[in-house]
Amino acid sequence: MSETMFNTNSSVESALPASPETELVNRIFSVESDEQLKPINAAENAEIWLADGHGVDQLDGLDDDLDTVNINNFFHRVDSDQIIYQTKKKQLKLIGKYVMGDLLGEGSYGKVKEMLDSETLCRRAVKIFKERKLRRIPNGEQNVRKEISLLKTLRHKNVIRLIDELRVPEKQKLYLVLEFCVGSLQVMLESAPGKKLPARQAHGYFTQLLNGLEYLHGARVIHKDIKPGNLLLTLEEVLKISDFGVAETFDLFAKDDTCYVGQGSPAFQPPEIANGAESFPGFKVDIWSSGVTLYNIMTGQYPFEGDNIYRLFENIGKGEFTIPEQIQDPLRDLLIGMLRKDPMERFSLQQVKQHTWLNRKPPPSDYTVPIPALKNDKWHNMTVLPYLYSHYYEDLGATYDKDGNLTEESEYFTERELNAAAEQLKQLTEQTNGNGPSNQSSSNSSTKRGRRKKRPLTCIAVQKFSFCKQS
Amino acid sequence: MSNLDINLNDYKIISTLGQCFEGKAIVSLAKHVPTNTMVAVKKFIMDMIKDNALVDFEIILMRQLLHPNILPYFTSFVNGPNVYVVSPLMAYGSCQDLLNQHFNEGLCEQAIVIILRDLLDALNYIHKKGYIHRAIRASHVLVSSTGKACLTGFRYACPIVCNGKWQKTIHSFPSSTKANLNWLSPELLEQNLLGYNEKSDIYSVGMVICELANGSEPFAGMSSTLMLTEKVRGCTPQLLDYTTVPRDINGDCSGGDGDISLKIINRRFSDNIHEMAAQCLNREPFYRPSAEQLLKHSLFKTIKNSLPLTDLLKPAIPLSDRVAFNKEDIENLDTFNYFANLQINTCEWDF
Numbered sequence: 119m120s121e122t123m124f125n126t127n128s129s130v131e132s133a134l135p136a137s138p139e140t141e142l143v144n145r146i147f148s149v150e151s152d153e154q155l156k157p158i159n160a161a162e163n164a165e166i167w168l169a170d171g172h173g174v175d176q177l178d179g180l181d182d183d184l185d186t187v188n189i190n191n192f193f194h195r196v197d198s199d200q201i202i203y204q205t206k207k208k209q210l211k212l213i214g215k216y217v218m219g220d221l222l223g224e225g226s227y228g229k230v231k232e233m234l235d236s237e238t239l240c241r242r243a244v245k246i247f248k249e250r251k252l253r254r255i256p257n258g259e260q261n262v263r264k265e266i267s268l269l270k271t272l273r274h275k276n277v278i279r280l281i282d283e284l285r286v287p288e289k290q291k292l293y294l295v296l297e298f299c300v301g302s303l304q305v306m307l308e309s310a311p312g313k314k315l316p317a318r319q320a321h322g323y324f325t326q327l328l329n330g331l332e333y334l335h336g337a338r339v340i341h342k343d344i345k346p347g348n349l350l351l352t353l354e355e356v357l358k359i360s361d362f363g364v365a366e367t368f369d370l371f372a373k374d375d376t377c378y379v380g381q382g383s384p385a386f387q388p389p390e391i392a393n394g395a396e397s398f399p400g401f402k403v404d405i406w407s408s409g410v411t412l413y414n415i416m417t418g419q420y421p422f423e424g425d426n427i428y429r430l431f432e433n434i435g436k437g438e439f440t441i442p443e444q445i446q447d448p449l450r451d452l453l454i455g456m457l458r459k460d461p462m463e464r465f466s467l468q469q470v471k472q473h474t475w476l477n478r479k480p481p482p483s484d485y486t487v488p489i490p491a492l493k494n495d496k497w498h499n500m501t502v503l504p505y506l507y508s509h510y511y512e513d514l515g516a517t518y519d520k521d522g523n524l525t526e527e528s529e530y531f532t533e534r535e536l537n538a539a540a541e542q543l544k545q546l547t548e549q550t551n552g553n554g555p556s557n558q559s560s561s562n563s564s565t566k567r568g569r570r571k572k573r574p575l576t577c578i579a580v581q582k583f584s585f586c587k588q589s
Numbered sequence: 590m591s592n593l594d595i596n597l598n599d600y601k602i603i604s605t606l607g608q609c610f611e612g613k614a615i616v617s618l619a620k621h622v623p624t625n626t627m628v629a630v631k632k633f634i635m636d637m638i639k640d641n642a643l644v645d646f647e648i649i650l651m652r653q654l655l656h657p658n659i660l661p662y663f664t665s666f667v668n669g670p671n672v673y674v675v676s677p678l679m680a681y682g683s684c685q686d687l688l689n690q691h692f693n694e695g696l697c698e699q700a701i702v703i704i705l706r707d708l709l710d711a712l713n714y715i716h717k718k719g720y721i722h723r724a725i726r727a728s729h730v731l732v733s734s735t736g737k738a739c740l741t742g743f744r745y746a747c748p749i750v751c752n753g754k755w756q757k758t759i760h761s762f763p764s765s766t767k768a769n770l771n772w773l774s775p776e777l778l779e780q781n782l783l784g785y786n787e788k789s790d791i792y793s794v795g796m797v798i799c800e801l802a803n804g805s806e807p808f809a810g811m812s813s814t815l816m817l818t819e820k821v822r823g824c825t826p827q828l829l830d831y832t833t834v835p836r837d838i839n840g841d842c843s844g845g846d847g848d849i850s851l852k853i854i855n856r857r858f859s860d861n862i863h864e865m866a867a868q869c870l871n872r873e874p875f876y877r878p879s880a881e882q883l884l885k886h887s888l889f890k891t892i893k894n895s896l897p898l899t900d901l902l903k904p905a906i907p908l909s910d911r912v913a914f915n916k917e918d919i920e921n922l923d924t925f926n927y928f929a930n931l932q933i934n935t936c937e938w939d940f
Binding site: 217234236237238239240241298300352353354489496497498499500503506507510511 | 760761762765766767770778779780781782783784812813814815817818821
């Protein structure tokens with residue numbers, strides 16, 4: 119198993135379902151991801167590649183010319199029980215006034231993590247760009263610069279807002295602080311039965327998408343990459359159009375919305391781009407991809423598919439698609455209108471907004487798809503809290519879990535122990551699933567009191583003295 | 590009184606009472622010349638305020654509220670780059686002013702109970718109207734010359750009703766709420782999918798009880814991130830008195846880092862008010878009583894037999910008396926202002 123140690127990376131992570139076991143296993147392998155566990159004391163050679171920090175830099179460089187090297191030289195056989203893991207201390211990390219939290223997701227350009235504004239205590243998301251990585255992507259730096267300047271000018275409820283921009287030259291990193299979102303429509307779809315949303319819920323999101331698009335088009339911006347993965351949801355289930363990496367802004371004096379470049383995700387591209395047209399009307403690109411998005415969230419399928427990008431583009435180029443039987447008329451008509459092959463005949467945004475399907479709310483459905491859990495946490499608790507706990511309360515090797523309970527775990531363990539613990543956790547969650555949320559948390563708070571231990575900075579100290587100071 | 594003019598020239602600014610909105614708004618004592626009445630004029634300096642929706646929201650919301658314990662706005666108008674809001678003069682100022690100027694170790698229980706009843710009355714009203722205040726704190730509770738407490742600070746409020754539906758939980762995080770963080774409930778600060786509801790205000794009421802009793806703001810001098818973790822773990826302040834100030838074996842109060850005055854050590858709050866503070870500060874919103882339930886508490890029955898608040902607040906004197914006492918001061922102030930204006934003119938000569 120140790121031979122695969124090197125090859126597995128984030129791609130594996132995304133392919134596997136996020137159960138606690140696979141989660142742990144992935145962390146062992148993925149060198150670059152945000153692991154809480156790191157192997158120690160492995161065989162000498164392996165250690166270099168597995169340890170955080172220095173190894174990563176070298177890995178980055180090696181990625182490019184991996185073929186020219188005899189791969190076997192890099193691997194040293196280690197049995198799984200020879201690797202001993204150590205719980206990584208949740209080391210508090212500050213970027214400016216922001217406290218760093220856990221990983222939320224990974225894009226092509228870098229990671230997205232949670233942050234907490236230590237002044238306002240407002241949750242934020244941060245998109246981290248590594249300049250080194252950016253340089254390797256065609257147009258990478260240019261696209262990011264474009265995205266930043268664009269985001270700065272945009273302000274709408276349904277468009278992601280750029281809060282802050284930080285550059286750390288010594289780390290060669292660029293941090294874009296954005297509004298906090300709990301997940302994308304794509305993640306929600308994947309968790310939904312049949313990978314589709316009930317009509318009422320889809321209607322709500324689609325209306326918000328149109329509102330956002332109307333604003334963008336009014337600001338002469340074409341997004342060009344509308345898809346469920348780029349539509350994020352906040353805690354309040356407000357939809358935010360995000361990822362302006364390939365967006366295009368028209369000049370104030372442009373005659374019309376003619377575009378020359380299309381860079382979005384293949385499955386959501388209109389026929390004119392699939393057929394390689396030299397120029398095409400820009401606004402209609404967003405209409406098409408919104409149509410594909412609506413088709414996708416209502417049916418769980420894609421109107422156009424193909425084994426590879428050539429087949430896919432061939433199918434899109436023909437512009438022929440079928441709509442499942444169960445999709446009845448106002449919606450059927452809307453989808454046909456939005457997915458017309460000829461961009462001139464395709465609905466305009468106003469036509470879409472005034473369509474019958476949009477003006478009448480579908481009847482309430484018997485279920486709504488909830489925002490899916492992040493790493494088994496269905497309430498999406500602040501991931502910054504454990505870092506703050508370990509910073510403020512940790513002493514004598516005592517650790518606290520995310521509720522602030524004292525946990526007495528041994529610091530070192532092997533993979534077998536890890537798997538056993540994960541199994542136990544799974545059983546536990548199955549048992550407690552019946553309990554309501556209020557029940558659970560109340561029992562939590564009662565155990566909290568019982569298990570508290572001496573800490574350097576206790577609440578008792580706070581209770582005693584904070585009032586005595588005059589503000 | 591309610592048909593005051595919207596002409597700035599009718600208001601003669603007498604003195605500055607204080608600032609709010611992080612210094613971006615100035616509250617002044619003013620005289621409405623035509624009716625010869627004293628009013629408070631709040632000037633929002635819109636050039637400094639980025640989030641002007643907050644000012645709009647507050648004014649629009651205040652027009653929809655009518656309750657004896659909510660500070661009314663007589664009128665509001667725009668003049669140049671500023672927005673002016675005229676409200677009745679609250680002669681004792683805010684409860685925080687009272688604490689800072691006269692009651693460094695906290696108010697007496699009877700005064701707290703009277704203020705608390707007025708505060709809960711106002712809260713009960715706005716909760717039933719479908720709003721969460723989200724900034725309940727002593728500085729947002731003003732006391733009138735007759736000893737009536739009024740709630741202000743509505744620009745942080747949020748509606749519970751959304752699209753005609755009463756929301757079970759709210760998730761929005763108030764913007765520019767930095768100054769109010771110490772009073773906010775743990776569930777509001779956590780910003781997770783569980784959200785919060787109007788019980789969040791009740792937690793802040795608990796904080797205000799402690800603030801009024803102890804004379805200082807809760808979690809004072811603590812970093813906001815530590816305050817957050819303390820709250821999330823369920824740590825709350827207490828009313829400091831004979832029963833709660835910790836003692837060592839000899840019965841001495843070893844204050845640790847702060848010396849606790851004898852007055853605090855020897856005073857005694859009733860069990861009722863201790864209990865009420867603890868109920869309000871329950872970590873679990875579900876177990877906190879509503880404003881309506883709190884108003885039925887036997888604690889408030891004592892008000893009937895107590896002295897009026899104005900007597901309990903002595904030696905603090907209401908503003909109008911102070912102004913009457915120093916009529917000369919005002920005249921001096923006028924001449925001062927006159928010269929100040931002159932000085933601006935002379936500045937033009939000073940190349």
